[in-house]
Amino acid sequence: MMQSYAVNGVRMDLDTSEAIQGQMAVGNYEPTESGWVRQHLRPGSVFVDVGANFGWFTTLALRRVGSRGHVSAFEPSPVAFATLQRALGSRGNPWGFSRPTRADGLA
Numbered sequence: 001m002m003q004s005y006a007v008n009g010v011r012m013d014l015d016t017s018e019a020i021q022g023q024m025a026v027g028n029y030e031p032t033e034s035g036w037v038r039q040h041l042r043p044g045s046v047f048v049d050v051g052a053n054f055g056w057f058t059t060l061a062l063r064r065v066g067s068r069g070h071v072s073a074f075e076p077s078p079v080a081f082a083t084l085q086r087a088l089g090s091r092g093n094p095w096g097f098s099r100p101t102r103a104d105g106l107a
Contacts, residue, residue: 008059012087021054021083029056037061044068051075055084062088 002013005025014021023029037057041047041064049058052073061071073088075081 007056007087008063010055010059010062010087012055012059012083014054014083020056024054024056033057034060037064041065041069047071049073052080052084053077054080055087058084058088 001017002015003025005012005014007014007024007027012024014025016022016025020029034056037047037060041061043064043066045061045065046069047057047061047065049055049061049071052058052075055073058071058073061069065071073084075084
């Protein structure tokens with residue numbers, strides 16, 4: 001069932017019956033890797049999320065790099081890509097986000 005959640009400060013419609021989206025909804029997705037991102041990214045950093053999936057690390061990076069930084073996301077799965085694109089790709093983004101790109105070049 002799709003519901004709206006704030007994921008790292010970004011409003012996203014997630015299907016919590018799917019494992020990754022369920023963990024994103026409660027803020028508990030890949031805590032070790034998330035800790036690394038929180039520790040190393042600073043305002044003004046550049047982050048490339050290859051295999052962005054539903055956008056956990058994309059949204060986390062956006063929050064960390066701020067308006068002086070830049071985040072690019074690439075995702076080949078049409079389902080995951082569409083979720084991320086709905087959340088970030090259809091509106092202006094103050095964080096310097098590049099529109100999500102289908103990694104297979106079909107976007």
